[in-house]
Amino acid sequence: MKTLAASPAISTAKILPGLSAIVLGLTIVLGLGFLQDSNNYLHNAAHDGRHSAAFPCH
Amino acid sequence: MADFRKLVAVSLLAGLLGGLLLSVLQHYQTLPLILAAEQFETPLAEHVHDWQPMDGWQRNGFTLLFNGLTGFGFALLIAASMYWRNQRGYLYGLGWGLAGFLVFFVAPSLGLPPELPGTDSAELRSRQAWWLFTAAATGMGLFGLILAKQRWLQIGGAGLLALPHLIGAPHPEVAHALAPETLQQHFVVLTSINNAFFWLALGALSGRLLSKVKF
Numbered sequence A: 001m002k003t004l005a006a007s008p009a010i011s012t013a014k015i016l017p018g019l020s021a022i023v024l025g026l027t028i029v030l031g032l033g034f035l036q037d038s039n040n041y042l043h044n045a046a047h048d049g050r051h052s053a054a055f056p057c058h
Numbered sequence B: 001m002a003d004f005r006k007l008v009a010v011s012l013l014a015g016l017l018g019g020l021l022l023s024v025l026q027h028y029q030t031l032p033l034i035l036a037a038e039q040f041e042t043p044l045a046e047h048v049h050d051w052q053p054m055d056g057w058q059r060n061g062f063t064l065l066f067n068g069l070t071g072f073g074f075a076l077l078i079a080a081s082m083y084w085r086n087q088r089g090y091l092y093g094l095g096w097g098l099a100g101f102l103v104f105f106v107a108p109s110l111g112l113p114p115e116l117p118g119t120d121s122a123e124l125r126s127r128q129a130w131w132l133f134t135a136a137a138t139g140m141g142l143f144g145l146i147l148a149k150q151r152w153l154q155i156g157g158a159g160l161l162a163l164p165h166l167i168g169a170p171h172p173e174v175a176h177a178l179a180p181e182t183l184q185q186h187f188v189v190l191t192s193i194n195n196a197f198f199w200l201a202l203g204a205l206s207g208r209l210l211s212k213v214k215f
Helices: A012-034 A041-052 B002-029 B031-038 B057-084 B090-111 B124-147 B151-167 B181-210
Strands: none
Touching (some): A012 A041, A012 B002, A012 B057, A041 B002, A041 B031, A041 B057, A041 B181, B002 B057, B002 B181, B031 B181, B057 B090, B057 B181, B090 B151
16 A cells, blocks of 8 residues: 655655756756846846845845 | 656746735835835946846836746745655645745845845855855755754754854945935835745745645
């Protein structure tokens, strides 16, 4: 019988999908929140969002 | 990777909805303060030539896009955590949303409060580094303190929660802000409330949507 209780160990089949989601999520968040481009395009577009989310901006 | 696609779909929907909520809150609460603070800034010559979105729909549109995409990114972290722990439903989601609020907003803000434009701060790179270190240490610390069973991991987790604040955030030698202090205080309070709503909504939505998906 398959148990539904949350087990502390992650089944091996679940490692890759979850890890991919985490890597994609961190890439999006850190890229939008932290990248400084030389033309300031990204910085200026993301400006209000960064200030309001407490990312260091200037 | 069928599971990965499901995680992306859930997170995209939750993130866009959460980002929309945050954008509406910001539009009426924090944007007026940002615009007011910018009145105190004198445009620097080097900045004049840079492209920036025009005030109005363009500027608001980019903020909506930013909030929707960061919402998507944060929702991916929540959805993957719940997927790994076999959790679903909005109650678990609320818990993860609260954790996200603590990791990505509260802990970094304790050292580096949300700032209005025109505030003098320490060098950007050092603040970004402290912010990242604090978020990582708080995330691992909460994990150890709440989810680990072993005593040494719980103690280590508590230590990690405190460590960034013992080191201290980088601050300028002389603090100086162009906007009045009351405006800045108002901004900190409103961003805290907005981001709390955002994170709780994002967690609840992610958890609710996850229960619609079969892994």
